[in-house]
Amino acid sequence: MKVTVHADRCMGHAMCNAVAPEVYEIDDDGYNVMGTVEIEPDKEALARQGAAACPERAIEVTTD
């Protein structure tokens, strides 16, 4: 599973990091700049919760 954080949609709510800090890193101002990352199997549920917490729908989850 991969998550892609669309930087143009991220407005710095910092909710992904509040819900799933193990998966989503934010900068000092609250923006997520991590781009696309591969998610380890044991963190998939967390990654999904973090994505569901984004009010902007800026986080895309893809499974292959």
Place this chain on the structure above:
Amino acid sequence: MAETDPREAAGATSWAVSAGAETEGTAHAHCPAWVRDLNIWTDEGLHRDPYPQYAELRSYPIGRSDRLGGYYVISRYDDVLAVLQDAVNFSNEHLFVPPTRDPSGRRIPIELDPPEHGLYKRMLAGFFSPQWTRRFEPTVRGIVRDLLAPHVGRSELEFMSSVAVPLPFRAMAVAFGLPPGDADLLRGWDDQMRSGTSDLDARKRASASVRVKLLGYFADLTAARRAEPIAPADGLVGMVDALVAARVGEDKRELELDEMANICVTMWNASLHTTANVLGNTMVHLAARPDLRDRLVADPSVIREALEELMRYESIVAQARLVRGEVTVGGRAMRPGDHVVTLTGSAGRDAAVYEDPDSIDFDRPVKKHLMFGAGLHRCIGSHVARMELRVALEEIHATFPHYRADPARPSRRHTGLERGTESLHLLLGAA
């Protein structure tokens, strides 16, 4: 064909005419008379309980009112998000219907559009960042404890006047770096603006005169700090001092005094009653549900999630936008000069996004909500506000674990620009 002034057309358009402007062939349910006649700021039904009306509005799914100069009502989560994320077609130049223009100019940053908006937004978001908020937390905890202390051992508490309203005033006075004591002065002006009248025009005049006083106050304060910078208390630089030190734009210029005063007044007004109302609303629901209260007393780590859920349950802000382009929302075509009002409170109850949206469930898997807006104008104060609210709930549940609503004195609520709480009487002793 001669161009009609789109603004005039929007004002004069009846439902039947604007229904003809539909694209995409969606058959819209016919909006009943109450929607066409809806004054979104003063409607009595909305004041009492907006959610049944919101549910009906979502079914249209774009409502159209002919009042207040004419406006569309945006009520579904997807449509609210689409409008808020589209700063090109939806301008913040008009945040109210009917549009009002302040003689002192557009409010920075909230009434600005890109690219002008970006200059200020980046700078201001940095001041109230998650990192700054963490350092500010002990100060806020101290303020909350001071507010609660006089009530320990008492049997009752009027929550709004004792805690919810004074908390943000005191916290923001420190965050701004105001001279000690000035919080009371500014609070006095604010009370003056709010008290005494339900006459909307009288209120508008009172708030314009308070705005002039606030602009003068902050112009004087920023000028004084520019002349003589002060050392920050506890290593926390106040916002006023940060503005004085800021260098913006490509030429790294200083901010002008009137720019700084404008920013300070916007931030001051945006940070107080919003936070107070959310704290009040949250406590209204907890005070009615001892089971929920007991869970937070037993496990304070649930408070974060509880807050997010209660902010979804009552997302409080309604804001207008001026339509700039030819754009379609929820299947309805809109034209330049039209106005829309977005209801974040309705988005929070949208069954397309939330299962069983009218129930409070701290364990809900979907945590997102639009209470702090979205898109370019996303609330700058969201990190600070969340922290203030969480710290307040932590201290309240630790100090008054038996609080509950006083059945003899029901809370007074309202809906308007914000959904809020005017009074909430709590009983503090064990039941």
